[in-house]
Amino acid sequence: MEENHNQFDILEWYPHFQSCVRYFLDHAQHSPPVQAVAAFINIQLPFQKTQNPVVTSRMSGGSPSAIPSPTSRAAGKLPMPMASPNQAPAVVTLNPYIRRLVVTGFDFPAVLHGFFGDSWAQGIGPMHEVERRNYLFAAKSASWLDVKAHYDMGEEQSIPFLRPLQNVTEKEIVNAESNWSEWLAMQDWMVGPRSPEVERNSPIQHLKMEDA
Template identity: 60%
Template sequence: MAFPRPGGNSSLQQSEPFVDSGFDIFEWHEQFQSCVRYFVDHAQHHGPIQAVAAFVNIQLPFQSAVRPILSSAGTASPSPVPAPGSSSSSSSASRPPPPPPPQSIPLGAVHSPSPLSRVSLVPYIRRLVATGFDFPAVLHGFFGDDWMAGIGPLLEAERRNYLFAAKSDTWLQVKTSYDMADGQTVPFLRPLQNVSEKEIVVAETNWSEWLAMQDWMLGPRAPEDERGGIKQED
């Protein structure tokens, strides 16, 4: 399944995230931050998300034994919100309450980083991809209404990485690469789900580019077919 990006271009030669000339990284970052806030303030406290996280064996930020993160504001408990897709406004459900007004910081004091700066969504995207849970309903539940624009490019890349990992090594080595510390081993692997022909073609093109990279077939030495692009692997 290929997920669109803001200003996306269907050209295979511009398929990588952040390479597309129509991609606005600053606009993307705002939407990505919206996904992080939704995940921290709402999703991780929602029963179905906790169930999925438990099943695929990955800790949520509030479950961390060291410096747990309960909300984007720090230690305050999040206010309950309707689940995604409920009768309440979907857009309001995916956005946390406005942050408290900034407080003055004494001269010379060290400014503490935002709790959001300690949260990475990539481990969760990787785990959902590897276990076959990266379908729209789950992604919406984890990351809110902005998930497609906010984590779509990362999801596309991680799905392709999973294909590359399967092609590069054995099942055991692939599983090991998806295991995490503190007992958060991946309980099972599933073949990539809901794959489209377009996604396979893009992966083939990028894999061929990687093979060319291994052989230093770059720049003026890059192999070209009749379309002027990198040859696909037979």
């Protein structure tokens, strides 16, 4: 994402992201395969939340208890509730699910497609890329115990296990190394006019190189 930040169009990206949210809430979370993965990696789906459960991308005007069982809908026994124009879209963040899939090694394309639909690459792809890099950074920054604690969640959603990053490419490692170097420069306040890039391109630096 950072590598092509100049070409990244956030307005073009957003409809794809919205499509991922709708698919996750309206279809994926009610499917047995997604429910099985979520149970195995110990993360609650939106409709399973004890407080403010979200069953669809359009919140019903009634109480959650009046909404048909998601399991029954997944089995085809009951229709999905119809949304009215006056119903506000549900607000659900996808980051916890992307993070949990990454650190448990379940972030394969087939699984991401099952969770977020056909638009997953355009919608949550940039976030997935960043979370994979963040996981590399976390592993480099802290011990296993600290990393696990970082990825644990409340409501008894502690992470059951950590797996090394899966299907890593050389390009991904090179990009992570570049971003890690930028972070180290940030720690040393080597930013702005003190950035290594600025110093390399400064007239004084060129003069020193020529003198050498």
